[in-house]
Amino acid sequence: MTRRRAAILISGRGSNMAALLAAMADPAFPAEAALVLSNDPAANGLETARAAGVPAEAVDHRAFRGDRPAFEAAMGERLAAHGADLVCLAGFMRLLTPGFVASWRDRMVNIHPSLLPAFPGLRTHERALEAGVAFHGCTVHLVRPEMDSGPILGQAMLGVKPGEAPDDLAARVLALEHRLYPAALSAFLRGELRPEGERILPGPLALAG
Numbered sequence: 001m002t003r004r005r006a007a008i009l010i011s012g013r014g015s016n017m018a019a020l021l022a023a024m025a026d027p028a029f030p031a032e033a034a035l036v037l038s039n040d041p042a043a044n045g046l047e048t049a050r051a052a053g054v055p056a057e058a059v060d061h062r063a064f065r066g067d068r069p070a071f072e073a074a075m076g077e078r079l080a081a082h083g084a085d086l087v088c089l090a091g092f093m094r095l096l097t098p099g100f101v102a103s104w105r106d107r108m109v110n111i112h113p114s115l116l117p118a119f120p121g122l123r124t125h126e127r128a129l130e131a132g133v134a135f136h137g138c139t140v141h142l143v144r145p146e147m148d149s150g151p152i153l154g155q156a157m158l159g160v161k162p163g164e165a166p167d168d169l170a171a172r173v174l175a176l177e178h179r180l181y182p183a184a185l186s187a188f189l190r191g192e193l194r195p196e197g198e199r200i201l202p203g204p205l206a207l208a209g
């Protein structure tokens, strides 16, 4: 099997990136790490990637003064330079234009800290607690132009504890994210999950915490 060449896009801590790098260090995993790319040169995850021997670069979005197509063209140039044919968003906190998303259709995946389509956007754990849900979790999906949307490759869920604090819930979901992302990505790349319109067949990977 030819391994895909993955670029992992981050904006900060990079713990999901680290989970993907650990999985990709196994030659049996269907993708290898080609590049870690951040929009923020100060992202902690860049050092983690370099320590793991993976090329890590930044394209500082602030240098482009709101010109998103120019920012994305610069990122695209770095992706091409490293031969990336797969993009894994891992806590990448910039919105992408429809044109960039279209150019990576079915080759760009994201992880989001909620059970989509519930709670797209930010502050997902606080909002889940405010809504009084019994179950919460995370989602790995193919990226479509609308924020935090696209065919669902996998979800992991847990039961919310009575009176649970947002930070505690976030930590429990994050541990699930680190399990779900490599598992869902692997199943997708091996062809066990395939897009059919806006759904995934035979059905999303399901994990429980």
Ligand code: GAR
Pocket: 010, 011, 012, 013, 014, 015, 016, 017, 090, 091, 092, 111, 112, 113, 121, 122, 148, 174, 177
């Ligand atoms: C993760 O919880 C990820 O799901 C979330 O940001 C965090 C990044 O942490 N992503 C989003 O909210 C995207 N909509 P990490 O840098 O330690 O992986």
